[in-house]
Amino acid sequence: MKTAISVRLRGDVLRGEVQLPLSKSLSNRQIMMGAQAQCSFEIEGVSEAQDTQDLCRTLVQLGYRIAQEKTKWWFIPPRSYPKEVLLYVGEGGTTLRFLLPWLARLPTRSVVEVGPSLRGRPIAPLLRAMQAAGASLFIPLTTYPLEISGNPKWRPTNFHIDSTFSSQFLSALFLLAPHLEKGAYIGEESAQPATPAYSEMTRLLLWQKGWEWHCTTGGWRLERQPLPSSSVAFKGEGDWSAASFFFGWAALAGFEGFLPLPLDTLQPEQKLFTHLKWGYDFSLAPGGLLIRPTEDKLPPIEADLTDFPDALIVLTVAAAFAEGPSRLKGIQTLPYKETHRINALAQELRKVGAEVQVDQDALVISPTRRKLIEPLFFESHGDHRIAMALSMIAAKAKAPLFIVDPHCVLKSFPMYWRVLESLGAECIFSNGE
Numbered sequence: 447m448k449t450a451i452s453v454r455l456r457g458d459v460l461r462g463e464v465q466l467p468l469s470k471s472l473s474n475r476q477i478m479m480g481a482q483a484q485c486s487f488e489i490e491g492v493s494e495a496q497d498t499q500d501l502c503r504t505l506v507q508l509g510y511r512i513a514q515e516k517t518k519w520w521f522i523p524p525r526s527y528p529k530e531v532l533l534y535v536g537e538g539g540t541t542l543r544f545l546l547p548w549l550a551r552l553p554t555r556s557v558v559e560v561g562p563s564l565r566g567r568p569i570a571p572l573l574r575a576m577q578a579a580g581a582s583l584f585i586p587l588t589t590y591p592l593e594i595s596g597n598p599k600w601r602p603t604n605f606h607i608d609s610t611f612s613s614q615f616l617s618a619l620f621l622l623a624p625h626l627e628k629g630a631y632i633g634e635e636s637a638q639p640a641t642p643a644y645s646e647m648t649r650l651l652l653w654q655k656g657w658e659w660h661c662t663t664g665g666w667r668l669e670r671q672p673l674p675s676s677s678v679a680f681k682g683e684g685d686w687s688a689a690s691f692f693f694g695w696a697a698l699a700g701f702e703g704f705l706p707l708p709l710d711t712l713q714p715e716q717k718l719f720t721h722l723k724w725g726y727d728f729s730l731a732p733g734g735l736l737i738r739p740t741e742d743k744l745p746p747i748e749a750d751l752t753d754f755p756d757a758l759i760v761l762t763v764a765a766a767f768a769e770g771p772s773r774l775k776g777i778q779t780l781p782y783k784e785t786h787r788i789n790a791l792a793q794e795l796r797k798v799g800a801e802v803q804v805d806q807d808a809l810v811i812s813p814t815r816r817k818l819i820e821p822l823f824f825e826s827h828g829d830h831r832i833a834m835a836l837s838m839i840a841a842k843a844k845a846p847l848f849i850v851d852p853h854c855v856l857k858s859f860p861m862y863w864r865v866l867e868s869l870g871a872e873c874i875f876s877n878g879e
Contacts, residue, residue: 448850448851448877449850449851449852449853449875449876449877450848450849450850450851450852450875450876450877451848451849451852451863451873451874451875451876452846452847452848452872452873452874452876453837453840453846453847453848453849453863453866453871453872453873454840454843454845454846454847454871454872455700455840455841455870455871455872456870456871456872457870459699459700459701459702459739459841459870460692460695460700460701460702460703460866460869460870460871461701461702461703461869461870462703462704462868462869462870463703463704463706464689464692464703464704464705464706464865464869465706465861465865465868466684466685466688466689466705466706466707467493467494467495467684467685467688467858467859467860467861468491468492468493468494468682468683468684468685469493469682469683469684469685469686469687469688469713470493470495470497470498470540470685470858471540471644471647471685471687471713472493472651472682472683472685472712472713473489473491473492473493473495473498473682474493474497474498474501474538474540474541474544475540475544475617475621475647475648475651476489476651476680476682477489477492477498477501477502477505477521478501478544478545478548478621479621479624479651479652479655479678479680480521480678480680481505481510481521481523481548482548482621482622482623482624482625483624483675483678484523484624484625485523485674485675485676485677485678486520486521486522486523486676486677486678487520487521487677487678487679487680488518488519488520488521488677488678488679488680489518489519489521489679489680489681489682490517490518490519490679490680490681490682491517491518491519491681491682491683492519492682493682493685494860494861495856495857495858495859495860496536496537496538496856496857496858496860497536497537497538497539497540497541497857497858498538498541500534500535500536500538500541501535501538501540501541501544501545504533504535504541504545505521507528507531507533508524508527508528508531508533508552508554509523509524509525509526509527509528510522510523510524511524517682526553527552527553527554528554529553529554529555530554530555530556530557531554531555531556531557532557532559533545533556533557533558533559534559534560534561535558535559535560535561535564536560536561536564537560537561537562537563537564537784537857538564538857539564539567539612539614539783540614540617542558542560542564542569543569543572543612543614543615543617543618544614544617544618544621545558546558546572546573546576546592546594546618547572547576547581547618547619547621547622548621548622549594549596550576550581550582550583550594550596550597550600551596551597551598551600551601551622551625552596552598553596553597553598554596555593555594555595555596556592556593556594556596557591557592557593558590558591558592558593558594559590559591560590560591563784563785563828565589565590567612567782567783567784568611568612568782569589570589571607571608571609571610571611571612571615572607572614572615572618572619573585573592575605575606575607575608575615575619576605578605578606579602579604579605580600580602581594581597581600581602582594582595582596582597582600583595601625601626601627602622602626602630603626603627603629603630603631604630604631604633605619605630605631605632605633606632606633606635607619607632607633607634607635607636608634608635608636609634609635609636609639609640609645610636610638610639610640610778611640611779611782612640612641612779612782613639613640613641613642613643613644613645614644616632616634616639616645616648617644617645617647617648619632620632620645620648620649620652620659620666621648621652623652623657623659623668623671624657624671626668627668627671628668628669628670628671629667629668629669630667630668631662631665631666631667631668632659632665632666632667633664633665634664634665634666638778640755640778640779641714641752641753641754641755641779642752642753643714643753643754644714644753647712647713647714649666650712651712655672655678656670656671656672657670657671657672658670683707683708683711683713684705684706684707684708684734685713685858685859686707686711686713686714686715686716686719687713687715687756687757687858688858688859688862689705689707689715689719690715690719690756690757690760691760691834691835691837691838691859691862692705692737693719693722693726693737693760694760694761694763694764694835694838695838695841696725696726696737696738696739697724697725697726697739697744697761697764698725698739698744698764698767698838698839698841698842699725699739699741699742699841700739700838700840700841700842701737701739701841701869702737702738702739703736703737703869704731704734704735704736704737705734705735705737706733706734707734707735708734709730709735714753714754715754715756715757718751718753718754718757719757722749723740724744724745724747724761724764725739725740725741725744725764726738726739726740727740743769744764744765744767744768744769745768745769745770746765746768746769746770746771746772746813747761747765747768747772747773747774748772748773748774749761749773749774749775750775750776751774751775751776752775752776752778753776754776755776755777755779755780755783756831758774758776758777758780758809759780759787759791759831759832759835760831760835760838761774762774762791762795762802762809762811762835763791763795763835763836763838763839764838765811765813766795766798766800766802766811766813766814766839767800767813767814767842768811768813769813770813771810771811771812771813772810772811772813773805773808773809773810773811774808774809774811775807775808776807776808777804777807777808777809778807783829783831784827784828784829784830784831784832784854784857785827785828785829785832787829787831787832788802788804788809790825790827790829790832791809791832793825794824794825794832794836795811795814797822797823797824798814798816798818798822798839799814799815799816800812800813800814817844818839818842818843818844818845819844819845820845821845821846821847821848822839822843822845822847822848823847823848823850824836824839824847824848824849824850825849825850825851826849826850826851826852826854827851828851828854829854830854830855830856830857830858830859831858833849833851833852833854833855834855834859834862836849837849837862837866840871846872852875
């Protein structure tokens with residue numbers, strides 16, 4: 447029987463300092479930048495998210511030594527790579543997509559297996575782009591496991607990628623920059639690339655270390671290469687994506703407190719939540735933001751969240767309790783995540799009396815008018831962000847709510863339920879803990 451968790455507030459709101467995880471989006475990019483540079487590298491603060499830990503484990507399988515002292519991590523490449531390796535990369539989309547181009551240039555035959563939900567997520571456009579550029583891949587009819595016969599002499603000069611379903615395809619090719627020659631070109635075949643803010647995050651992280659991809663007509667060209675280095679250093683940051691749930695709690699008048707977040711950051715959600723101020727306000731404090739609810743009645747909202755698909759889940763749940771229908775654009779990638787997030791949101795929010803419908807490229811959320819006085823039972827659909835977003839409903843519920851398969855939060859925010867308890871929630875596991 448699956449584990450469930452019951453969540454309810456002990457008081458009127460959650461209060462205190464939120465212990466946020468470090469950004470897994472940032473950590474995964476930093477790790478792959480260091481690996482592609484073929485030198486030792488260090489990171490001050492690596493995300494504890496399952497996706498990032500799976501990526502670290504994969505590097506160890508390929509011969510890396512990883513040492514840790516308090517918050518500092520050192521990654522030392524092997525003198526030689528194994529001839530063959532079987533890799534299990536779990537459920538991480540970034541883990542898989544960022545690894546594949548790197549594996550294609552190692553002197554190793556890699557067999558790559560993935561978790562069940564990742565099997566259903568898009569990967570074919572990246573595989574086609576790599577094959578067309580000369581990478582040696584064996585793709586079975588069932589897609590997995592993938593087999594890559596790596597070749598250190600593989601130095602492609604020309605890629606063509608369709609990023610309609612995921613910006614991670616373009617980011618994965620950007621991250622090859624340390625291995626490519628100056629002048630290498632990536633053509634973008636999509637008329638509507640997914641979440642361009644995240645591929646831009648990757649490009650700017652590379653630019654900070656000297657690798658410059660310049661936008662050209664229809665694509666990107668590598669214009670500058672730094673001199674080889676014996677080591678590279680990076681620094682982790684508090685995760686704005688993880689913080690999005692507490693902006694949602696505040697919008698529902700369910701949280702006030704401190705979020706330890708960097709304001710000078712490339713993480714896309716910083717721009718969204720510092721400008722949105724929907725049902726909350728904030729003030730600057732050393733090391734982050736003090737946030738508080740601003741109104742009991744949440745006005746409806748219209749917003750384009752093309753660059754923030756993960757935040758769209760948070761805002762959809764909050765919009766289920768607004769004073770009128772809300773319209774949220776930017777839904778093109780939601781069917782291709784850990785679950786079909788549009789269907790999952792529609793199914794679960796119907797249980798509170800709200801309706802979620804698709805209108806062209808937007809979600810229209812018709813809010814509930816129901817008083818939530820009876821226990822509620824939700825499915826997480828095995829999706830970490832769905833589980834955390836549904837927990838926010840406790841801010842409006844007068845009885846406990848139950849969420850099935852709550853451990854899926856390990857993927858990005860392992861301590862989420864304990865953090866809620868530290869702020870004043872009661873979280874009780876059943877049938878598994």
